[in-house]
Amino acid sequence: MMNDWAGLPATYGDVLRRAMDSLFHTFENFSEGTFIVDAEARVVWINKRYAARFGFADPEQAIGRDCEAVIPNSLMREVVKTGKPILLDILETDREPLVVTRLPLKDDAGETVGAVGFALFDELKALTPLFSHYSRVQEELIATRQSLAQARRAKYTFGSFVGTSTASLEVKRQARRAAQLESPVLLLGETGTGKELLAHAIHGGSARANQPLVTVNVAAIPDTLLEVEFFGAAPGAYTGADRKGRVGKFELANGGTLFLDEIGDMPLPLQGKLLRVLQDKEFEPLGSNRIVRADVRIIAATSADLPALVAAGRFRADLFYRMNVLMIHAPPLRERASDIEALAYAMLEDLSRQVRGGSHYELQDDALRLLCSYG
Ligand SMILES: Nc1ncnc2c1ncn2[C@@H]1O[C@H](COP(=O)(O)OP(=O)(O)OP(=O)(O)O)[C@@H](O)[C@H]1O
């Protein structure tokens, strides 16, 4: 029988070697770049074209350097460490992104001794449909992250808390102090006394200001959904669950502040879970085997009489004491009547701003007098 490999050495090993040789040369010729690193992820070989693309006129200049120092964002170190290939990936560069393949190099004993990387294309034309999809997803992700970051920033500052009465100055002083500290804050006070405003201001004035402020309004969410709202759920973890699962507010607030509004309405079983998370600083989303570490500062607020709820057995005493490290009492307006005039003008300003076209409102003297006689 004629040997298809006529003229070639016919042993299995030789054929394999020849195949590997041409494979390498084909890739090397047709790719935009090829480079090889050793077991420490240092460049041991790089072709001229690739070296030039990353600013090395002579490939020799790149030899011996860490792969990331030659090719920023290179993942060759990971390949060397894990011994596993990254068959197809997109490498972001300061010019066009590259489509790359990374393969480990093994010795006869199967030990990883280095890795070889090929930049398959820099013209992404061949991959246009895939790539435009990728770019679109990437853009959407950036936009979503930005709008989320916007939504999760504090909306109010200490300046938004209007009032120069003794009671107002004292509450602002306490809140400013709370902003300097890391302990939980408990905001008590009747409805409309500005607890939410203070929570925002405390977060915004704290070292966590650039991290998210995430709010859970305990009273607005049905008891059965609260646990998932707090801790999240793995895909398909509960009936009617999102197919994709759900990230809990605790995880979203990681590094930042979690504002628990109307905490007095929290059902007892969840109070127990919350207490455990505050103690352990970690939790498992529903139905997942994943441990999430939560570095979260808690600010809680309620208009309920929390000590009375504790006395009645409707709020856990241990959770109350855990939250009650810095207690701030937002005084009702009747205890700071001297703020009424300033508040009235601040609200008028707000109203004027909300009306399109910029309407102008004025407060007549007798109206102001009527307001100030409240209390
Ligand atoms: N001192 C203040 N200066 C300026 N605006 C204030 C002040 N106090 C309250 N407000 C405004 O009054 C409204 C109610 O305040 P906020 O929502 O913070 O109250 P709350 O204590 O959270 O009330 P609730 O218990 O009903 O949730 C908001 O529009 C807030 O901006």
Ligand SMILES: [Mg+2]
């Ligand atoms: Mg509120």
